[in-house]
Amino acid sequence: MELKTVADCVAYILIYASGYDNHIADEEVSSARGILYTLMDHFGMDQDGDGDVDVEDLNIAFTRASETYSNADDGDAQAKYFLNCCLLVKEKLNEGDMKIFAGKLRELMEADGTVAASEERLLDVVNDIANA
Secondary structure: OOOOOHHHHHHHHHHHHHHHOOOHHHHHHHHHHHHHHHHHHHHHHOOOOOOOOHHHHHHHHHHHHHHHHHHHOHHHHHHHHHHHHHHHHHOOHHHHHHHHHHHHHHHHHHHHOOHHHHHHHHHHHHHHHHHH
């Protein structure tokens, strides 16, 4: 499956970030879904064309992103998808919204109670992209 929309890319970023410390906590999954839904609702990211943003749209984005993540050849391919998604999201969101998204990403990584050093480095990459 391919990432087709900005919502798909946001979902991919959240999934990638959730597993970046090699541990995906239930709190992170719940937080990721909440962040994605908030963004999708705010920006009117209707995935199925029925005119509203609802749980079906959320599930479409998460399914596409999850399948893309799982079907990537290796960690390098997953990282390339992540960077490409960050660049696409930055292109579509204004500077202020991108900074808000970067903050939400931090919240996601804090959801399990700790932010690993590797996660801090990933956040630095996102912040560099957001501020470039």
